[in-house]
Structure formats: C-alpha cells, structure tokens
Amino acid sequence: MKIQIFKIKFAIFLCAFCVFASPFYAQAQAVGKAKVTLPSTVENFKLNSKLMAREMPYRVVVPVNYKTSNDKAAYPVIYLLHGLTGHFDNWGDKTKIAEYLAPYNFIVVMAEGENGWYTDSATVPNDRYETYITQELIPEIDKKFRTLPAKKHRAVAGLSMGGYGSIKFGLKYPENFALVGSFSGALGAASWTEKTLGNNWKALTDSIMSIYGADGSKTRLENDIFKLVKDMPAEKVSRLPFVYLDCGTEDFLIGSNRDFVSLLLEKKVRHEFRQLPGKHDWAYWEAQIQEFFELSEKFLK
Template sequence: MNPRFTAKPSIATIMAPGITLAGNPLDDPHERYVQVYLPPSYDGERRFPVIYLLSGFASTGRSFMNYSFGRPTVPEMVEKLITEGAMQECLIVMPDCMTRYGGSQYVDSDATGRYESYLVEELIPFIDHSFATLPRREGRAIAGKSSGGFGALRLAMKHPDCFSAAACHSGDMYFELCYRPNFPAAARILERYRGSVSAFLETYESALKKPGNEFPLLDIIAMSAAYSPDRNKPAPENMRLPFDTYTCEIIEPVWKEWLTFDPLSMIEHKKYRDALRSLSLLYLDCGSFDEYNLQYGHRIFSAKAKKYGIAHRYEEFPDSHTDTSYRYGVSLPELSNVISA
C-alpha cells in the first residue's frame, strides 16, 4: 500500500454462481469472483446502500484494486472519503463481466452471453442475500468509466426499477465518432490475417506480450459481438462487423443495429427519458482531450437531456481518456449521498 494512504479498506471477495452465464457461447467461466468494499461500520446487521461499479473494456472489478504510485486504489479513496466525512458509508460491488473478446459491454448477446441479465436479475439479488444491504431501488446506484460508463448509463435507462442514481464517466456514446474512426485501423489489421477473426485471436491470445498496435481490432471484435452478434456462426466468428473488410464501406443494416445501443439514440425514446427523469442523481463527466472523441458525445447527450427536462450534472475536466480513476472521488460521494437519504 502507498504509505501516503493509511486507510485499510475491508474487501470481501465472494464467488457469484453465475447461473445466467452458464453455457455461454465463448465457454467463459460462469462462476465469477466479485469484489465488495465494506464500509468501516459494516457489521453484518446494519443495512447499507450499494453502488455497483463497472470496469472499462479489458478490465474486471479487480482492476479497481490496482496499485498506482502516488495514487490510492478506488477502495482506499473511498475509505479516506468516508473517514473524512466527505462520503456516506455504503457497499461498493465490483463485478467481473469479462469475456474472451475483452469485455461484454454489459449487454445480453448471442455472441458472448447474457451479461445484462446476469447483473440485474442474478447478481443484485445475490448481493442482497449475501450482505446487509438496503434491498430496494432507492438504496442502489450504478457507476462506471468508458465501457463501464456506457453500461452504467444504459442499465439505468433500461432498469429504473433497479437503480435510483447513476454516474457515467467518459462512457461510450456518439458511435459515429467514438467507434467509426477506428474501422480503417481494424480493417488493416484484419487484412494481415486474411480476414479471419479466428486467426487473429489465436495469434493474439498466444502472444506473451499482446501487440498494442492490434488492440483496435480486438476492440471492434468485442463491440461487434455485443452489438451485432451472429448466432448462425460458431465462436469466434459469431459476430457481424459493421464494415466491409476489403473496402471498409459501412454495412448499413449492421451499423443501424449498433446505433440502437448508442445512448444518443436511446435518449430519443420516451421510456428511457422517463427512466432518466426518475433518477435522484444523473452524473456525467468526460475529459476535454478524450482520445475517443467522447467529450463531443457527452456534450450532445447533456444538451439533449436539458432539452427534454432531464435533471443531470455534466462536467468536463482537463484530461484524456486514460488514468482518470480520481474522478470517482467526485461521483461516488454524490451517489452515496442520494442513496443514503
């Protein structure tokens, strides 16, 4: 532990059964270890509210425990905020929704598994059964960054019966700018493997050091598996890419499927606007120099929310997309306040 951060947070690591994920198309483990931060006063009797914290692409809940020189882990940060009186005591649940492709986007997909259902239908009841929680919507919030921010915002829109507050840090949105610019890079990499996703993954997975310059293709494969799965093909070819691998032309029917997941498209539906209006807190932020152009999507989303009368708080900060976990120090206290009330 960094000597500057003397708090010793209590972390419970528990195996969640994952019945929902059994038999998933990628043969990924269905039983998952889940990390749960327990506040200082937790004694198993007094009930506490819960924040579900979703990790970004290529990460799991364990990533929140990663040590970084000069900076606390997320549980250390939370412990310090609580000790100083800046944050209300609550549990923080850090799920594992990893897949062979690097992530699930927290959606139900025929290509990866039912990760949305796993979270809202199985994990939440499991946590409420295993810990002394406030087992109701008013005592529950969801947050995350990048893919986790996308997941938090989308799940808040789709499951207002589960969450009463949400925070989206640099979440994926405005797919035209955050994903589409990477299509040419992904196509060039795939061409080296003669258009074979299987050949690429075999090489990528067997490499002791993963080639960083091939990450764009892995990212697009994972997004395709989440947004445009193909149940008629076996893994790992069980997705439809949104572009022609030779010309890089957009395949419009597939791209339209992707756009239905874009928060900028979702907010145009009344049922999702109503879900957002029902939140006690909707918090969004993004770095002004985000490499994936997410600041533009967040600005548009905030403008749409304002137009539709959806109360929210949006902040930009002078940073990029990476290494921004310190922003949880802004959102988590706010979330804890509203779900503790």
C-alpha cells in the first residue's frame, strides 16, 4: 500500500516536473544558437579539463570596479549552479544578474554542470562533475582572478539540480565554503531510481541512472544529502557552512525541501528556510537570487 501511494505521489511529481521543465529545455537549446552581447563585467571562458577530458565553459561576472581598482584588491566569490537541461549561461541569460550584482563586490562564477547532478558519474569515467568543480574550477578561478581564496570568502548556490549540488558541496567540503544556497532544490535526487522515475521524462531518468547507477550503489549512498546529514557526527556539524534554502509553496519540490529542513533542525545545522509564493520557474529564481546576494554580503567578509 505504501509503495502504491509513493508511486502515485511520484507520478504527480513527474507530471509537474515535465510541465515546468519542458520550457527550460527548449530555452536551454535556444541559448546555444543565439548571439548574446555581454556587459563589460561579464565574460565567458573555457577550462581544458583533464578530469572531464574536454573543455568546460564557464561565465564570470566581476565587480563594476574590478578593472579599475588597485591590483591588490581582491574579492569574495560566489559559484552559481544551473538546473537540469540547463547550462552555464542560464543564470546570465535568463536574469539581470549583472545588474543585480552592481552594488556588491563579489565575483560570480557560473559553472557548467551539464545533466550531471554535480556528482562523479557511477557509469561514465570522465563525467566527474563534483571533482571537476572542487579540484579544477575553484583553483582555476583563484589563479585567474583576484579572489579571496579562504573558506570565509566563498559561497555556492544553485537552482533545482544546482540547489542539490550546492548543498552537497557544503556537506562534503565544509572547508571550502562559508555559505551554501538552494533555490527550489531537487534535494532527493540520489534516491530516485529507474523504477520510481519511469519514462515520463527521459532526460531526467537518463541523467539519474547515468550518474548514480543502480539502486543501492556506492555513488548513491555517498551523494544522498539526507543520509549525509543524518549520519554526520556533531563535531562535523559544527564546521558546516551556513545553509540557506528557499522553495515556492506552489513548487512540486516543496515537500522534499520541508523534509530536509526537518532533518537540519534535528541535527542542529545552522540554516535559514524560506517558504514563499512561487513555482518552479525563472520568475521565482530571479527574485530569490537578489535575496541571496543580500544575504551573501553578511557572510562573505
């Protein structure tokens, strides 16, 4: 009976996910074809990744005074992660992010995560998304730009798949981040299986199975953020970055976000959770990224 109820709930979830995600897929495909004129503070780069065995693009937004400031001036960094079927340029092309950043002295890096759930794949050796970001991209940014490279000056945040990835990075690499943020996070991704997903949305099912492998795999266990928090000893909890989460009350992921926050409360993890009117869409994320920048100013000294 419980299994049947779960399947019904998951079917409803997938229907909603497909409805909201399909426009994102179409938009993501269109981005690659359109020529976009970037503001002077924004630039695209490519990193020749040895781990991924291919070039990985990323976009950087620097403070408005970056090019005219003293050569010794250095800045905190925020990494922004996109959602499933999205790409590194989504945040910049679908929001007025450069405009929102103008009052702040942050460097913002928008990473490419493809459909990889910011996790090292259990099935494709060169799809090492987690290790690529933590071991190649972050050092690349600290070398190429005038950053403040210590933990207290670095944050990571993302939407949907990127929200999951951001929180996971904070849990697994607390020495790297002072603040992590999730907007409409797909927090239960590591527990989804081919059986529960079915074929309602092939891109989702394919990505989950490619990254996490079979039910009960080592990759699933090591990247299930519910399990990571539940099993975390108190001494490590005290070293975690501050966790920020928000989710729209009309979002199909609100239930899993509430469940995760209950676990954070139980384990006494420092966090803030906002439940706000909104759906799983860019109108919601555009509003929340502005809130996150304001919060970041308090944490990234």
